[in-house]
Amino acid sequence: MRIFSMNSPKNLTRLDYYQIITSILMTFLGGIILLKALFSGIFILTFLVGGGFLGLGIYRLSFIYRFLKGRKN
């Protein structure tokens, strides 16, 4: 999934900023859910939700990292 506008890589659009913010929030939320789930006993569903948020957040952040690195270069 492309998450940045490839036709104008130097300029971030509103949608790009929105995706950056939501990716950070997803990672944060996934971590919180996993931590809470760890302290309240093993239940597969809570780990799936927490892991899902964390995984998706990190996956999206990796795009942002690569994009910013590419722009710097």
Next chain:
Amino acid sequence: MAQVQTTEKLELRRDVSVWGSYMWGFADVGADTYVALGLVMAYAQGAASLVFALAGIIYIMIGLAYTELASAYPVAGGGPYFTLRGLGDFWGFVGGAALLLDYTIDIALFATASAGYLNFFMPYIIGRDIGSFVLSIGPFHQVHYFWCIETLILISILIWVNIRGVKESSFLNEFIGVLVIITESALVIMGFLFAWKPEFLAHQWKTQFPTFHNFMYGSSLAIISFVGLESISQAAQETRRPATIIPRTSLTLIFTVFIFAVAFSTLGLGVLPWQEFAKHMDNPIAILAKAIPLIGFMAGPFAAGLGALILFISSNTGVMGASRLTYSLSKFGIISPWFNAVHPKFRTPARTIIIFSMIGIVETVLSFLTPSAIDTLGNMYAFGATLGYTLVFIALIKLRFSDPYTPRPYKMPLNIKIGYKGRKVDFPLLGVIGMLGVATILFMVVLTHTIGRIAGPAWILLCFIYYAWYRKKEGYPIFKSIKHNWEKEQIEVLTSAEEYDLLEQYKNALAERDKKRVQIK
């Protein structure tokens, strides 16, 4: 070739930005969770998160199919247009009838839900709950007459606004969309941080797991939290360079809606017992917001007010969508151009607005005679949506074979190359999986929805009587197709979309094909 006349040619402006296109979709699909959460919780009980996730996975596949088709054929006709191109006039009509049913239900369901969220304030304003405004009419008991009247007033406002031609400002849409996203994100984050108890979620899962029948019923209802993908096509029609913009915005939209639906149901089951949501089916998000510590006293009413507003806007998409759809269907000889007649003073499609809003009013009144108006309307909504989506998947697969020349800026993932009539075709494996998934939900709707399985096919039959009468009157075949010049149509569409690269690719592909044909001869 049979000539199809329309009463007035309407051109839609192509000036929607990337963000505007995303917000357009979100204002439509994002509102669904406000209705579906209570309804699905009432049946899926402790397994509501699972049900939302399963329906969501199928929805993602439907969304990917719409993304492929809307970027290849950027016209407002949406699902019925893709079906018409892929499977011919008759199936295009069936898809159109299913979508028209959904638009009328959209008007009724979202206006009912909008009034439901307004009723959240009733105990604070008049000191009485909406449950106290009930009466018995003959064999019908517990009729919420006050709620019904509120809904009818909202629909009347919509009719008035649309006939007068008061357009929704795109800025207002974007502003409300941003407000909804911020509110929903804040609720999810604050809820998971301060109110969510994983052990309570686990307890409900273990002790309150639904019966198989309720699980199926809940799953088939969960699909309504993802209805509204037609907005992708509508945005595609009004977007410059849709091939670049649409894949990006629609993928973001699909995942945002999926994440919110799964997050709300998981949060809900970890904060309140599912019975609370079932009891407050009219305003579930407000009840959830109210239960969050620290912000609940403020977040509850705020979420209720915002819910009422976004659902009212979503109800309006039913009125607008019906007009767009009838215009598209009449253009291809499926229904009469009579529907498109514009009001002499306001220049709006008044006939369509009045006819389909009146159908919405009838559906509202009838649904309030049943034990739960929202349940009844959701029941029928699921039938129309799943039928339409099944046809879209079949059309997607068929078009890969019958129209390989149209450039597809986005293709559903998981394709296998197979030989077909001397050329290689990308066979959409995920499209087949999606089709089977949505067909399974359609099967569950027919199996478990006592009202939907009768009212849904009855609506299609009623529309078929009209279709057969109109086609016979015009001298068109009923089960076969009128000869459409799709190549000319596609060139016009790509030209008006300013997709000149794709236009060149398309013309080259056609020239290549013609060259091969000459060589064979």
